[in-house]
Structure formats: structure tokens, C-alpha cells
Amino acid sequence: MLAAGAFGTMAALGGCSAGPRALMAADSQPENYPTVAALRFFAAELSRLTDGRLAVDVYPSEQLGGQSDTLELAQLGGIDFIRINSAPLNVLVPETLVPSLPFLFHSIAHMRAAMDGAPGRAILSGLSRHGLIGLAFYDSGARSIYTVDRAVREPADMAGLKIRVQTSDLFVSMIEAMGGNATPMAYGEVYQGMVQGVIDGAENNFPSYESSRHFEVAPVYSLTRHVMAPEILAMSKHSWDKLSPQDRDAVVQAAAASVPVMRELWDRQVVQSREIVTAAGVKIVDDVDQDAFSQLMHPIWAQYADTPELRRLVEDIRNSGEANG
Secondary structure, X not given: OOOHXXXXXXXXXXXOOOOOOOEEEEOOXXXXXXXXXXXXXXXXXXXXXXXXXXXXXXXXXXXXXXHHHHHHHHHHXXXXXXXXXXXXXXXXXXXXXXXXXXXXXXXXXXXXHHHHOHHHHHHHHHHHHHOEEEEEEEOOOOEEEEEOOOXXXXXXXXXXXXXXXXXXXXXXXXXXXXXXXXXXXXXXXXXXXXXXXXXXXXXXXXXXXXXXXXXXXXXXXXXXXXXXXXXXXXXXXXXHHXXXXXXXXXHHHHHHHHHHHHHHHHHHHHHHHHHHHHHOOOEEEOOOOHHHHHHOOHHHHHHHOOOHHHHHHHHHHXXXXXXXX
């Protein structure tokens, strides 16, 4: 159900206007985050391709509500574009579970090759059944384990560790399979949870680890790189259906053009965030036995890729692009 604040914001934005309203794009991340910068590039490119017929206003920092709110609003046609993590889509679109499977991708290059190819197109096409048009994938980096005081090099090191995860059955199953104790918790509670000993650590990418200041209380970052799930740029099907074929082509072109921009910004941010936490004294553990962890994930793949279609998608990803390089 939509938050009351989201309704209020939409009412204020949807008031009377002298001309056609600008299209709206929502992102939960703050200003200057790579996904927000990519959305602004997308907006400028779309305006250029349509000679100004289509203008897009970008609303970062959850101005239009949290991700679940903006997802629902986009399905109803209240928001035109959303940049969303795949987790809120998992229940609606089973295909979005597949790129979140642990240790599915061998590298960021493999993930990008798969998402740019046929597997990515198959995942995006699944959104159309639920009021959305999938346009592109944005990076969300490689997620790794960070802890208050213990390096994680092999599954035995996870024993007894209480690791925060987002509210996701898949992530709970993953941490349990790795040997730890999964603790779903709101992101904003993680810092204090580690201070108070409620949890022993969490898992995320370098930019989030750095920007959240979690490195201050969990200064051991082990490069498990267990998940490399991308994020999704999508358009409301209600809004899409109102566009001419020419303008639909422009939307697709602008979205595709924003992807390399986002990736360049993301790669730069990863390097910068790693340098910041290293300078602050974080111990980065890079001798992780990823094969040992990966061998534990086959039951997870079987549990969540539980139809012939999803299993075929897993195999297509494993056989794509950089996986064979």
C-alpha cells in the first residue's frame, strides 16, 4: 500500500498546469549518486532526441516515496520512470530473481555481458506482464561481507556470525547456506545494530559501505563478491502506451545511451569508496575461497530457479559473454 507521504507528494506535483506535464523519474538514491546522474543524462538525451517534446524531471532521495511506493505508482501510471532494485520485483517477476542468485556471475564484466545480451532482454520482457516496460540495467556492484572483527575467508569463518540482510527470502537462504545467521533489518538500523552487538556485520558494495559510514564500526571487509545483481530502469506501461512509436524509440535509445554513462560513474565511485575506507584503516581481505562458497549455493539455485524457464535462464547466463572468456 502506498505511503501517505507519497500520495501527498503526487497530489502536489499533479496540480493544474498550463501545458503538458513533464514526465517524472524516481530514484531512492541521493543526488550525485551514479544512478541519479545516469537518470539525468537519460532525461537530457531524451529531450534531445525528441526536440524537446519529452521532458523528464528526476526526483532522487525518495522524494516520491520508497522503492515499493514508486513501483506501485509506476504500475498505476502515477510515475513515468523508476530506477529500482530487483528485490522488490522478485515476487512479481520471477525472472528478476535469477541475476540475484549468489555466485552466478564470475565478474562484473560477465554480469554486464549477460544483461546486455539475450538473458537480460528476457528478464526485462517479464516486466510487461505487470504494468512496466523494462528499459535497461544499471550496476549495483559486487556485494561482500563486512564484519566488526572477523575476516571471512571460507565458510567455517561464517559460523555464529549474525549478518544483516535486506528483507528477502533469497538473501536469508544465501547467508544461511554460507554458514552464517541471517538477520533481516532495515538499512537505517545497521550502524547502531553493529555498535550494540545485535549483529556482527552486514553485506553490501563498496559505495554503500563507505557512504553509510558502516566502515567505522565494521572495519573488516572480506571480498566474497557473492552477489552482483544489477538494478533496473523501467517505464510505466500506462505512460508508454501514450507515446507515439517514434517517441518510444527515443525512450529506448536514451535508456541505452545512459548505461555506459552510469557504468563509468559507478566504476569511478567504487574506486573512490575503496580508497576512502582503506585510508581509514579498513582491513580488506582478498584471499577469499570463493569456490568453497560457490559449491554451497547449488541448493539455493535449485530452490529459487524452480521452473524450466528459470533454469534455462540460469544456464544462458552462465554460458554468456565473459563467462567463456
